[in-house]
Amino acid sequence: AQSVTQPDIHITVSExxxxxxxxxxxxxxxxxxxxxxxxxxxxxxxxxxxFSGDTLVQGIKGFEAEFKRSQSSFNLRKxxxxxxDAAEHFCAxxxxxxxYQKVTFGIGTKLQVIP
Amino acid sequence: KAGVTQTPRYxxxxxxxxxxxxxxxxxxxxxxxxxxxxxxxxxxxxxxxFSETQRNKxxxxxxxxxxxxxNSRSEMNVSTLELGDSALYLCASxxxxxxxxxxxxxxxxxxxxx
Numbered sequence: 001a002q003s004v005t006q007p008d009i010h011i012t013v014s015e016x017x018x019x020x021x022x023x024x025x026x027x028x029x030x031x032x033x034x035x036x037x038x039x040x041x042x043x044x045x046x047x048x049x050x051f052s053g054d055t056l057v058q059g060i061k062g063f064e065a066e067f068k069r070s071q072s073s074f075n076l077r078k079x080x081x082x083x084x085d086a087a088e089h090f091c092a093x094x095x096x097x098x099x100y101q102k103v104t105f106g107i108g109t110k111l112q113v114i115p
Numbered sequence: 116k117a118g119v120t121q122t123p124r125y126x127x128x129x130x131x132x133x134x135x136x137x138x139x140x141x142x143x144x145x146x147x148x149x150x151x152x153x154x155x156x157x158x159x160x161x162x163x164x165f166s167e168t169q170r171n172k173x174x175x176x177x178x179x180x181x182x183x184x185x186n187s188r189s190e191m192n193v194s195t196l197e198l199g200d201s202a203l204y205l206c207a208s209x210x211x212x213x214x215x216x217x218x219x220x221x222x223x224x225x226x227x228x229x
Contacts, residue, residue, distance in 0.1 A: 032215040043119070043205055043220030044158075051215040090158065094214060102171045103148070103218065107157035 002027045002093050004106035012112040013081050021076040021109050023065075023091030033074040034092040034103070035065055044090060050074065061085070086113040117142065119208050119221035127227045133194040136224045138206035140187050146170075146211025147189040148218065149181060152203040161204075164189050165211040193226075201228045 003026045013019050025031055032051040036044040048059025055067040065076045074091060088110050094103040120139040128134050140147050148171075149161040160173040164183035183189045187208075193200055203225050207218035 036218075036220075041222065043222045044207075044218070045220070046217045049215060049217065102160055102163065102173075104160065105150070105158035107155075 002031070002102075002104045004091050004093050004104055006091055006106035006109050008109050009107070010110045010112065012114060015083050015113050015115055016080050019076075019078045019081045019085070019111070021089050021091075021111070023074045023076065023106060024072050025074060025091070025093045026072065027093050032094040033065075033067060034094065035059065035063065035074075035076050036090045036092060036105075037061075038088045038090065038108075040087070047076070047089075081111075081113055083113050083115065086111055119206060119219050121204075121206055121221035121224050123224060124222070125225045125227075127229065128196050129229050130196055130198060132196050133192065134196060134226060136191045136193075136204055136206075136226075138189045138191070138208075138221060140189070140206075140208030141219055144208035144210055144219070145187050146209045147183060147187065148207045148209075149189070149191050150205045150207065151175075152205055152223070153201075158205065161191070163211075170211075196228045198228050201226060 005024045034049045035047040038044045047063050048057045050057045050067045057065050063078050088108045090108045091106040092103050122137045146165045148163040150158045152158045163171040167183045178194045181191045203223045205223045207220045209216040
């Protein structure tokens with residue numbers, strides 16, 4: 001069964017500081033990996049995804065993530081955080097086993113940005 | 116292009132009642148997935164419909180059911196509501212053609228069970 005672990009429930013960073021949100025996954029084959037962001041009162045928006053090729057993936061809003069198969073990780077990074085990045089961030093894994101769109105989400109990491 | 120639309124935005128029900136939530140996907144999208152979001156559990160996959168057929172199902176009791184219409188609009192029904200069903204219910208649409216697709220989410224329906 002596929003699963004996602006986000007070990008940090010809540011992270012606080014200063015505006016302009018660098019950010020890394022951790023994500024570990026469990027999946028039997030090559031996974032499809034995603035990071036989504038949810039602003040208060042909104043649905044989720046895709047930041048980036050990985051399914052093959054270059055292990056460093058660039059996304060929207062200046063975010064990037066690196067797929068490390070040996071560590072079963074897909075950590076999200078941003079070199080300089082903006083106040084508008086304050087939101088809940090979800091890591092997710094999907095794949096072909098079990099069907100097309102059975103995406104499993106982590107519990108989420110709430111990012112707080114202080115001035 | 117209009118986004119994913121979920122109605123109603125808020126619902127308050129009492130235990131034992133039933134509720135129906137609606138989701139209109141992006142035009143041209145044939146796959147609709149439903150998720151339950153709670154603070155302690157994150158997003159839990161309920162089920163996915165594609166071309167009026169349930170293609171995937173999560174680990175929820177039979178009280179949770181859904182359907183999809185020929186225009187790809189989907190409804191989710193919860194019968195015999197329990198207090199633990201209080202949650203934000205999100206639907207997401209996609210073309211449903213590949214496994215690595217981006218999901219487009221609606222803003223959700225906030226269900227409170229009293």
